Amino acid sequence: MKKTIEEHADRFSQIAADYDETQSSDEYRACASLVVDHADPTPDDVVLDLGTGTGAIALALAPRAKRVVGRDISEGMMEQARKKAEKEGLDNVEFGEGRFRDPNYDGEVDIVVSNFAMHHLSDEEKREAIQTIADLGPRRFVLGDVMFFGEPNPDEPFYSPEVDDPATVGMLADALTDAGFALTAVECVHEQVGVLVAERAGDGDEVPSAE
Ligand SMILES: C[S@@+](CC[C@H](N)C(=O)[O-])C[C@H]1O[C@@H](n2cnc3c(N)ncnc32)[C@H](O)[C@@H]1O
Numbered sequence: 574m575k576k577t578i579e580e581h582a583d584r585f586s587q588i589a590a591d592y593d594e595t596q597s598s599d600e601y602r603a604c605a606s607l608v609v610d611h612a613d614p615t616p617d618d619v620v621l622d623l624g625t626g627t628g629a630i631a632l633a634l635a636p637r638a639k640r641v642v643g644r645d646i647s648e649g650m651m652e653q654a655r656k657k658a659e660k661e662g663l664d665n666v667e668f669g670e671g672r673f674r675d676p677n678y679d680g681e682v683d684i685v686v687s688n689f690a691m692h693h694l695s696d697e698e699k700r701e702a703i704q705t706i707a708d709l710g711p712r713r714f715v716l717g718d719v720m721f722f723g724e725p726n727p728d729e730p731f732y733s734p735e736v737d738d739p740a741t742v743g744m745l746a747d748a749l750t751d752a753g754f755a756l757t758a759v760e761c762v763h764e765q766v767g768v769l770v771a772e773r774a775g776d777g778d779e780v781p782s783a784e
Contacts, residue, residue, distance in 0.1 A: 574695050575738050578646055578672065581693055584736070585626070586649025592627050593653070598730065600763045601689065605629055607760050607768040608688045608717040614638040618683040621709070623673055623702075624690020628654030628666070634686070635666040642678055644671030645690075673702035676709070685711045692719040692739040699740055700748045707752035707773070714754060717768040720745060722761050731765045745769055 576584070588595070596602075608630055614620050618638050622631040625643030627650050635641045635658070643666065645651050651668040658666050671677035673687075673694060685706050691699055706714055719731045719739040727734050740748075746756055746769070754771035761767050 574693060574698060575734075575736055576693075581736075582646040582648070585645075585647035589627065589647065589649035589653050592650065593629070596629070600731065600766045603762045604717040604766055604768060605633075605688055607762065608686055608715050609633045611715045611758060611760075611768060611770045612684050612686045612713070614684055619681050620684045620686060621676065621678060621682045621711070623671070623676060623685065623687040623706070624693075625654060625668060626650045626690065628657055628668065630686050630688045631666055631668070632657055632661060632663060635663045638684075639665065641666040642680070642682075643668040644676050644678060646670065646672055674698065674705050676705065678709075682709050682711050683713070685709065685714045686717075687715075688717040689719065691716060692737050695738050696740050696744055699745070700751075703745075703748045703752045707754065710773075712773055714749070714771045714773075715768065716745065716749075716771070717762075717766075719765055720767045720769075721765060722767060723764050726765070729763075729765055731763065739765070742767060742769070 614637050620638045620641045622643045625631045625645045631641045631643040654668045721741045749771045757772045758770035
C-alpha cells in the first residue's frame, strides 16, 4: 500500500461530498455497470460491498437483494452513502467501518462485490484480502478495479503511482484461483480497468465453466 489506511481514509473523506460528480468517465460507469450486472443477486441473497465508498454499487444492488452490507474505511464516504440510501428509501442496506483484510462482518454472505477500491492494496495485501473474502464463503466474487491488461502506463487514466498499486490481471487470476474460486468472466473495459467474476462451487456442485 502506497499510503496508510488512515491516509487513504482521510483522502477519501475530504473528497466525499464531490466524489459522485467526479466519477463521470465512461470507463468508471462501464465498470460499475458490469459489476452490478455480474453480481446478479436474487431476492434471497446477502451482498457484501467492500470499499463501498458512497455506495454506488451497494445502492444499485439493494432493490434486488435481501440485504446489502457496505464496508469502507472512510466515514465521510459512508456518510454520503447513508444519505443516499435514506433518500432512496432503501432500508435493507447498511454501511459501517470495515477493511478488505478485516471486513468487520461475520454474518452470512452470498455475493461479495468491490469496485475501484482494491488497487490501493499491495499485491501481497490483495492476496490476503482475496483469501479473507473466500473464507467468508460467498458463491460469487465480482471485482471491478484498476488492473493491468498490458504494461502499466501512468500517462493513461486510472493509474496514479503515488496513491495506486494496481495488480496485473494475471496476478489477480492466480490469487483468485489459489483461494478456491474459478474465474468465469474477464471483462476488459480499458487497458487499465477490468472486471473479474469468480465463482465458487458448493459442496458437490460442478465448478462453473468459463464463459
Ligand atoms: C475510488 S473509491 C470507490 C468507491 C465505490 N466502490 C465506487 O465504485 O464508487 C475507493 C474506496 O475504497 C476505500 N478503501 C481504500 N482502501 C480500503 C481498504 N483497505 N478497505 C476498505 N476500503 C478501502 C476508500 O475509502 C474509498 O471509499
